[in-house]
Amino acid sequence: MSDSHKYKIGQRLELSPSSVGRAGGVVEVVRLLPAMRDDLEPQYRVKSHAESHERVVQESMLSLAAARAG
Template structure:
């Protein structure tokens, strides 16, 4: 399996997709690298706008 694409401290763009209403598309800072779920790495990210943290999949980040 490949390694994480993004690093802690990196600023990323989150795109939740059409079926997710939990968080707006925005820029986030990677806070922690998490294990993969269903072959898609996960990250804990923090919103640049409101400071909220959430767990997102690598496929939702750019």
């Protein structure tokens, strides 16, 4: 299986809100995870500074974070 992750560890990204009520927002990539199967997209372990726990999300739920003002 080839490593096809678009994002890198330490990168700050925008997490899309989910359809099950989880909030979106800016998260940091903590770890790169393989896709569960070859026909699925790569996954990431991410952490928001506003939450105490980490999440596992699919690559399609992430996008480049908007530049912060200041």
